Amino acid sequence: MSLSITVLDSLAGALTRLPRLPQIQVIIPNPFAPQARPQQAATEQQKTLREKLQEYINNAVDAAPLIPTGLLEGLLRAVPKKKVSHRRKRNRQLQGDKQLKLLNNxxxxxxxxxxxxxxxxxxxxxEQIKSxxxxxxxxxxxxxxxxxxxPVDQKLIYPGKRESPYEKQMNNKKEWLERRQRTFELNRKESK
Structure with missing residues (x-):
């Protein structure tokens, strides 16, 4: 009992001797903040929304929370801390068991x-059997x-497609389609 009192007294004396820094507060006015009247109306609307949400949460008996509290913290911290080295990446991607294996059979x-x-x-x-x-x-x-x-019955049963004069002209490509002339063949014996 006496030991604990002496420890507490020494701690209290040490804490009083430490200098205390004043708390600094800087208030910067926001020129873009809405004026007083619209802000009051907005706070009233927000209060009603907050009240509605609170009622909804209170009424929902078996409603589970959307995000568990511990899960989000773990996800935010689950990032690589350093860049993976070239050697480690090559070792992971090109391991011996992932490469081509020799066929002994x-x-x-x-x-x-x-x-x-x-x-x-x-x-x-x-392939020979398929062919x-x-x-x-x-x-x-x-x-x-x-x-x-x-021929009369055939025209009645199978009328077929009648080509217009323009389609007949387009089907004859040799008349209207210009093709590049073929080059002359070079005989190697004659060129020497």
């Missing part, structure tokens, strides 16, 4: 001899069934 295709991955199809053979299937599909395509009709 390569074999030759038994049918064509091209190099392929083991336990997979040879892409050269696959064969395409040619067979083209050959097997049937022409659409065409009805044999009289």
């Amino acid at each position: 390569l074999n030759r295709c038994p049918s064509c001899g091209h190099i392929k991955r083991s336990h997979t199809l040879c892409m050269h053979c696959v 064969i299937w395409r040619t067979e599909a083209k050959l097997s395509e049937k022409e659409p069934f065409k009805q044999e009709l009289d």
Whole structure:
């Protein structure tokens, strides 16, 4: 008890000996501030808005706060403090496990001899099979069934598009479209 009193007395004596600085207040007038009358009306409106918001908050029983108090502080401080060095960035982006790996499972295709991955199809053979299937599909395509009709009936059933004289003229491009003349071929034997 006596020890605590002596410590408090010594602290009180030290605090009284420290010089106290006066508190400085500087008031700068704002030339852009609204005048007194509109300001009073604005404060009345603000009071009503504040009262409305307070009522809304009081009435909302299970309303959670929009932003938790501790979350915003952590987000504001979660920024990098220093620039990441070139070495660290390259190490992160170009690690050994992120680079191309050597393929040790390569074999030759038994049918064509091209190099392929083991336990997979040879892409050269696959392309050959695709081309064969395409040619067979083209050959097997049937022409659409065409009805044999009289010319009069055909004009009635399939009237088709009638071209105007201007469209007929535009379709004949050789008459109106000028093309650049082709250059003469150079024979190397004659030029020597």
